[in-house]
Amino acid sequence: MANRVFQNVVYQMKDAVDRVVGVIDETGTVISCSELGQIGEVREGVAAVRQTAGDAFVRDGYAYHQFSNAKHNDYAVFVEGTDTTAEQFAAMLSISLQSIKQYHDEKFDKTNFIKNVVLDNILPGDIYAKARELHFVSDVQRVVLLIRVTSGNDISAYDVVSGLFPDKQKDFVFNISETDTVLVKEIKPDNNTRDMEKLAASIVDTLQGGTPIGNIKDLASSFKEAQIAMEVGKVFDTERQVISYDHLGIARLIYQLPTTLCEAFLREVFKQESIDSLDAETLFTIQRFFENNLNVSETSRGLFVHRNTLVYRLEKIRKLTGLDLRNFDDAIVFKVALMVKKYLSANPAKY
Numbered sequence: 001m002a003n004r005v006f007q008n009v010v011y012q013m014k015d016a017v018d019r020v021v022g023v024i025d026e027t028g029t030v031i032s033c034s035e036l037g038q039i040g041e042v043r044e045g046v047a048a049v050r051q052t053a054g055d056a057f058v059r060d061g062y063a064y065h066q067f068s069n070a071k072h073n074d075y076a077v078f079v080e081g082t083d084t085t086a087e088q089f090a091a092m093l094s095i096s097l098q099s100i101k102q103y104h105d106e107k108f109d110k111t112n113f114i115k116n117v118v119l120d121n122i123l124p125g126d127i128y129a130k131a132r133e134l135h136f137v138s139d140v141q142r143v144v145l146l147i148r149v150t151s152g153n154d155i156s157a158y159d160v161v162s163g164l165f166p167d168k169q170k171d172f173v174f175n176i177s178e179t180d181t182v183l184v185k186e187i188k189p190d191n192n193t194r195d196m197e198k199l200a201a202s203i204v205d206t207l208q209g210g211t212p213i214g215n216i217k218d219l220a221s222s223f224k225e226a227q228i229a230m231e232v233g234k235v236f237d238t239e240r241q242v243i244s245y246d247h248l249g250i251a252r253l254i255y256q257l258p259t260t261l262c263e264a265f266l267r268e269v270f271k272q273e274s275i276d277s278l279d280a281e282t283l284f285t286i287q288r289f290f291e292n293n294l295n296v297s298e299t300s301r302g303l304f305v306h307r308n309t310l311v312y313r314l315e316k317i318r319k320l321t322g323l324d325l326r327n328f329d330d331a332i333v334f335k336v337a338l339m340v341k342k343y344l345s346a347n348p349a350k351y
Contacts (some may be wrong), residue, residue, distance in 0.1 A: 005104050006032035006097060007039075017089055020080040023097065026050070028174050031075075043078075050076060056091065058082045061185060065090035067098040081181040105125065110134050114172040118144060120220040137285075141191070144222040145199070157181040169221075182223065211239075254343050262340045269337045270321055285313050286325065286334070294331055 006023045011167060014019050014034040017068060028047035030038050049059055056065045066076040071207035079090040111132055116122040122130065131138045147157045158181050165171035170186040185199070235275030250253075254262070266275060278286075285303065289310075292298040300310040314325055323330040 003031045005100060009093075009097060010034055013093065017079070019089070020062075021089070023094060023108070024076050024078060026074050027151070043143065046076075055094075056087060063087045063090045065094040066100075067094040079123065107174070110136055111168070111172045113177075115174045115182070116219055118182060118184065119222045141187045142187050142222075143185055143187050143191075143199075145185065146223070146316055147181040147183065149179050149181075171271050188263075251339065254336070254339050256339075257343075259344060262344055265340055266337060266344075269333055275337065275341055276322075280314065282317060283338075285310070286338075289314070289325060290331070292333060294326060294328070296326070311346060 003118075009231060010021055010023065010032045012036060017034075020035050021032055022038060024033070024043055024046060025317045026047065028043040028045075028050075030041045030043065033039050043060070046064070049057060050064075050066060053066075054063075056063070058064065059102075059176050061082060062078040062315050063082060064076045064078050065087070066073070075097070077090045077094045079086045079093070096322065113122075113130055115134065117127060128138060130136075146159060146255070149157050159177050161181060161183050162173045165173065165183065165185060172184045173181065187195075198280055269275075277281075284301075288302055292302060296307060296310055300307045303310065318324045322333070323334050325331045327332060
C-alpha cells in the first residue's frame, strides 16, 4: 500500500523535476521511481551505507535522504545527481513523503487504529465509524496482553511476538515504550483465564494478561487492567511470570489503600515491636508456615527442624508481636500486615 502512495507522488514529480527520483526500502530495493523500469532493482551497497550514514548521503550518482516510519529509517528518497540541488530535492521530497506516509498509516493502518483504541486516543463515538472504514470486525472476543522486558538484553519483544502471531488481520502488536509491548489477540469465545495464562507464559518470561473482552470499545479498559496487574504483580508477586487481573486477590485492595491508612494499620498490629524487629530467619519461617497452611508438622519437616524448635520460634514471634500464628485470625492479620509492609517498601517516596 505504501509503495502505491509513494509512486503516485513520485510520478507527479516527473514533470516538475527534470531528474530521476524514487524511493528505496531498508534493503536498498527501489519500490517507487519516476522511471518505471527501475522499480524492483536493488541498489548495491546502499543498504550497508544507510546503517552508518546520517540522514543524507551520496552514492553512485544519486543523492539520498532517509525518512522515518515509526522508530526506524525504513525508507530513503533518491534524486539523480550529486549537486546541491539534488540534495535539496531529496530533502524536500523526504519531508513530503514522510508526512504522506504518516497520514496514510493513521487513516488505513489497522494496527495504528487498535493502538489508538487501546491507549484511549480515539473518541468512543468515532470507534465504530473508523472500524467500518477499515473493514475491521468489532464484535469478536479479544484479549490485551502487556509484555514487559525487565532485564537488559538484545531480544526484541516486538519482533518475537510479531513472529509468533503473523496474522495481521486478527492479531495486532505494537510498542508503547522501550520496555513494554502490547499484543491484542483475537480468541475463541470459549477461552478462559487459564487459557490466557498459558498463552502469556508461552510468549515471554515476564508478562501479564488482561481479561477477555467482546467488543472493540472495551480494549482500552482491558489494557488498563493489564497495567494494574503488572504494577500489582511487581509489588506482591515478584516471582510469578504471568499475572492475571482476575487473580490479584487481596493485593488488589491493598494496592489501592492510602499509605497513611497502611501505616496506621501496621502501628495497630505491631503495638509491642515493629515488624522490622523480625530477622530474616524468622520471616522465612513465617513464610513457610503460611505456605503449609499453618501446619506445624509439615512446616518443621520442610524446614528440616524439630517440631519443638518450630513451636519455640512461633512462641518467640507471639511474644514479640502479640500475634499467635497458630491462631487463624492472628495469622490472617499477620499475612495482611506483611503484604502492607511490602507495599509500603515498594513505594519509599510515599512511606
